[in-house]
Amino acid sequence: MARVVVEVMPKPEILDPQGKAVTGALARLGFEGMTVRQGKRFEIEVDGELDDARLAQVRDAAERLLANTVIEAFEVRADESATPVVEAGEGSPSAAEVGTPTEDTQQ
Amino acid sequence: MARVVVEVMPKPEILDPQGKAVTGALARLGFEGMTVRQGKRFEIEVDGELDDARLAQVRDAAERLLANTVIEAFEVRADESATPVVEAGEGSPSAAEVGTPTEDTQQ
Amino acid sequence: MADTVVNAQSSPEVEQPWAELGLKEGEYAQIREILDRRPTSCELAMYSVMWSEHCSYKSSKVHLRKFAVLGDQTPTGRLLAGIGENAGVIDVGDGWAVTFKIESHNHPSYVEPHQGAATGVGGIVRDILAMGARPIGVMDPLRFGPLDAPDTARVLPGVVSGVGSYGNCLGLPNVGGEVVFDPSYLGNPLVNALCVGKLRHEDLHLAHATGAGNAVILYGAATGGDGIGGASILASETFDDTKPSKRPSVQVGDPFMEKLLIECTLELFAAGVVNGIQDFGAAGISCATSELAAAGDGGMHVELDRVPLRDSSLSPEEILMSESQERMMAVVEPDHVERFLEICRKWDVQATVVGEVTGTGRLVIDWHGETVVDVDPRTVAHEGPVYERPYARPQWQDGVQARDVTALARPGTDEELGRTVLALAGSPNLCDKSWVTDQYDRYVRGNSVLAQPEDAGVLRIDEDSQLGVALATDCNARFTLLDPRAGAKLALAEAYRNVSVTGAQPVAVSDCLNFGSPEDPDVMWQFVEAVEGLVEGCAELGTPVTGGNVSLYNQTGDTPILPTPTVAVLGVLDDVTRRVPMGFCGEGESVWLLGT
Amino acid sequence: MTTATSPEQASTTAPGGTERTDATGARIGVVTFPGSLDDHDALRAVRLTGAEAVPLWHASQSLEGVDAVILPGGFSYGDYLRCGAIARFSPLMGELIEAAGDGMPVLGICNGFQILCEAHLLPGALIRNDVRTFVCRDQRLRVETSDTVWTRDFLAGEEITIVLKNGEGGYVADAETVARLEGEDQVVFRYVGPNPNGSVHDIAGITNARGNVVGLMPHPEHNVETLTSPSVDGRRFFSSVIGFVQTLR
């Protein structure tokens, strides 16, 4: 079992009304000088060995389904990061450890 | 000018209807053994120096606006990665370099 | 290891966390008496949720019985089902019936406004579906704190987007509701949701499990750890502290799943493969199994470990209490099981045979081969505690009533009068509500004859005969504070008028009684007065109350909300093409003033 | 733009070779996907304008020999991931893409428009409304071209009122695509008055180069009866295609 992350962002030349709205909302809340673009993040639990072929499959899946390449760019990478957002798969007993510093998660 | 990335994911114990639908769609497309959870990714261009105080501000912004901490966990980090999803800011001429291998982007 | 019945018999001395589960000492003693032993932890979980105020109506029951004097006769015919069923069913002629009900989802909408409101809509829609009806419309009476309060900026947009996204995604037109602001709702917004459905007389289905040997099928979403705060106490602290103690108190809705559930269920009805059916509301499997079994003539045997889970770490107590959304339970004859499962597969809806109807009169639930529940289902579902809460007219009532309009300043000049009119027209409670209503689809299904901004929603039931229904919900809670009995009558009268001005004949009433704590005699008095006011008003008008919902403990600290008995009136139009819209329609028509 | 008004271009209206039972009537299919909502409304609109309405199921492989297909509004697959992204892979879509390529008239309404874009039968994409809320209103539109099989009965420049209701109706495409759509008369409808969702160039609906595939965000199927809507301007969408189908006889 391995984890692959697919990040999908609007292409820079495409309008990002959500990002714009979030930027505006942040300013109204007093957070100055922050310009936001909003995209998607997929965490994919992949059964079996994560070899190059399997990773290529995920890339294929991202291109066909997860991103709309007319307006979005994407990146696929195996997740080996030390601080994954979610420590383990669904239903794991480590649910309480979600998030990095605990003050972020406010459960 | 610095870039901060905020990743927001549904908490593991919370139902993720989107991830569920995507998981089903992938299986129907023949991508077996992939279980997906879907979250959000924000790329924030932050004006000025990215010191600890500024990063704390972004974390505050994430907690107040970008994530719904009742059902979502988030992570904030300065983006120093070598292969950012979007190479440069909005409207940059390097748009064609977006994404990893060029065959992924299909512009 | 699960706490089995055998285990409970041999360990009467085990301390159980009944208080943490919200049971009173006397209630816990009553459970021990009923079982003649201590309950297992699963049984304790079931009793505690089913005997909660929310599920058992223990404080309101004695007063709700007063609705019975209204009988089951409407101006157009008998009720086909009344109070006690998931929703009342009214004969509207030509072989058609309609069913409607209003419910609250107040507290969850404060905790997580979007999901709370969304799952509120989801819950009431399943109630209507479970009667055998196709849901055809929704309405949403809402109450918020002051518009300019910071927390309203969190709650209001979330609630509206929740109601909208769930209803829109189900394809149910939103044909009315209310948006009212008052400081008393600041820490306790009200999210009431109404659903109306239509059915042919012969399609009526009831929630009961009969016929020993019939299969009990759970279908819809997998069960997760949603909304089981209390059960976690049982799971983690009492018996196994390696379990995660954090379970979400918030349920997340999946309207797409519910849309599939609706189409799938209607096809199951049409195929004639459903004997009894129950939607899942609060209390999840505890409620569905005990209510189905209690309403039937036998018992039920359930193998709990067959329940499909979203989270494999759930304990049996948690599975019993989980409030995961978008689930239903059906009783199906053995010969029909294959066809049932086939229809579910067509709609991509997971369905699992989890048990069967028995002739024992007991509800028996096993967990991996061991019995963890063995109860008389009636003691869980119907024979919970009933309280005669003390009530008395509040001492401050006279003071409130003594306040008088003559003491208010009046505009002195034309200019002041003009400013006052503008200020009123622009005030949050009177201003245009289209910021809210524009987020709701009022056109879907193509039968919305009247919707926002009309006084009542009108929906066509039958395209050939043009038969239709009109619906309005109303409550002026400030009137109700002044005089709860008269206020409830006024709420009824307003909804009744709003329905009749469309040209419809009002025939039936549903209500959602939102009040503070029943343990406060002042609040209890408001409640009793309001119920009696409604009974008197309905008796006068000849309209039965077909069902509704009570929501108590709506208060912030010791301060209750304004007493808010939301009243929904349903009317019938034999020919919707003759509906009367609001506003002047054609030049040259004369204008009449009716009434005093 | 070449319009699909000549019989040769749209001759394969009956894949599978189904014989027409009614020589005078058009048969118009409406596809139901899981989560489709306005399929019944589209079927009703087809009936009310005098054609035979044929329900089609997304998982089937057959278009049942219909003359034209409507992809209705709704929330197919809950609008999860992106609107239309999952429905686009339904089995029936393979047949539909082929038939559309052969000239079969196809109309995508709202979610149907999103599906047509995801399937690349129409260029561009639809994204979340700039106001970030669902918007339901009676929308003024200008018909920019009558040169499609779905707008033959309109006059170019005419203004009509059609129900608009969506959360993700902002039309976007790269500058080159937008320029091409404008230059080749492929913008079919434009919003009149304030832009309700941030669509580029106020675009409400577009067509393919051939004029047989049209997608729009507003819902003409909701504007066919005076009882339930403020206009009946939607009827002419359906009469247009019926007239077109009759020219093929």
Ligand SMILES: Nc1ncnc2c1ncn2[C@@H]1O[C@H](COP(=O)(O)OP(=O)(O)O)[C@@H](O)[C@H]1O
């Ligand atoms: N939450 C809501 N949901 C749906 N419709 C609403 C809601 N709130 C108000 N409406 C509708 O908006 C219109 C105007 O409401 P309101 O200003 O309360 O009018 P009135 O005072 O005549 O009842 C009515 O048609 C009402 O049903």
